[in-house]
Amino acid sequence: MAMTTPGPVRVAFWHAAVFKRLWVTNVLASIIQPLLYLLGLGVGVGSLVNRTSRATDVLGGVSYVAYISPALMVTTAMALASTESLWPIMSGFIWKRSYHGIAATPLGAGDIVGGHALWMAARCVVAAGAVAFVLAFFPEARDWGLIPGVPVAALTGIAFAMPLMAFSILRKNDVGFAAMNRFVIIPLFLFGGAFYPISQLPTWTQVIVKFLPLWHGVELARAFTVGDIGGSASLGHVVVLLCWTIGGSVLSYRFMRRRLYV
């Protein structure tokens, strides 16, 4: 590592050095789980969905497998980035105290937060890329739009990682983490527009779903595969994702500085 290597990159390389020992099961899990969902929900439930004309109207004329496959890349990124931004943050302060170790070097709070963002983006690119690779084996899911879907998934991943990091920095114990998983992440996976358009949901649910990042990522990735990218809607999705990322990063930086130094 050269002397000029920026701090966040150094922190990201630390994450990578730790991960080198665990990556096999991790990457396999991020391929196998979406594959199972694709077979179970896409192909299996899809065989029930595709029979009806109502379904063709609601899904916009694409097959069910083609409908959910771009979404699976985004949900994989969300699941990965959110688990990695809950317990591991607690570990950095309490269980392994790695953040205190980093703060004892010339690196600081900003480098830790930036390093986490870089590392999450890298992990999400790998995981979403792996999903795209698997999807390419299914003729119905195969589409060039899956390639730009990878950075969309990564952006959605950090749009979850940064606000959740801010949340985790504030926690003194891990009791809230399971609740966050059960009451935010899993419901979003189920209701966030991955498996059907959110117009199926009651209005108040739609409002919540549109406020959170997942739906924007899913819609953006899907716009690439069904080919209606561009226009104000797509731009709006990008803006929302960036807002969550930047807002989360700023909060994380402030909370991190307070918890490390003050």
Added chain:
Amino acid sequence: MTLVLRMLPPTLRDVRRPQRMVGRNVVAYRRQWLIIFSGFFEPLFYLLSMRVGLGDLIGTVKVGGRAVPYDEFVAPALMAASAMNGAVYDSTMNVYFKMKWAHIYDAALATPMSAGDVAVGEISWALIRGQIYAVGFLCVMWGLGLVGSPWVLLALPCCALIGLAFASVGFAVTTFMRGLSDFELVPTATMPMFLFSATFFPLSSYGSWAWLAQLSPLYHGVALVRAANAGVFTLSSIGHVAVLCAIASVAMTVAARRLGRLLLY
């Protein structure tokens, strides 16, 4: 009677006070009721998501010659699947944590309790917890109008049987675990069962792969709960019960033997 007793593994012969183990768990969870309470919501979210989103797209599904709405088709399957998930979670991660880190069983064995008490007590606790979820889920199904017949009450003992079978398997598997990383294999086993046990789509959709779904132990549980909700039991129901009982008894024997060896020597 003596013959039956002799067939039992030695660890299970001296079961005298398993209720102490259950009592310990009740006291311990008083501070962590949120963990138990939140477990109820996962199947509920799945049910609601399928109901509002896919129910409208799919319409009805044919089960045993009868067309039922999609949410009524999925609800009993989710009930069976959550009985499995709860039992597996309780008997793998939780048991491992108590055994290796918290050393709760070592403490229990320092009292007049036996290894059999620990095993039976822990499995009973998992079953009690599972029954609470099952009753709650049944109330929700009834509230949403997804109950097909009064026979649905039989779904509760069915869920207990599913819980018993999977808790025993989980327990037995946990005694072979070498470290935390081995637990990453657990979802690898439960997730395919959750998705491919005729849970979300009927056996007829599997085409020539139907035998694969029937290999899954959860398939038998799903079929039982679904039969209870429809109020239509056939000869095959007996087969499903037999499969689950067989799994439970084999796994329990293995678990009791291994646990005795792990804890006492």
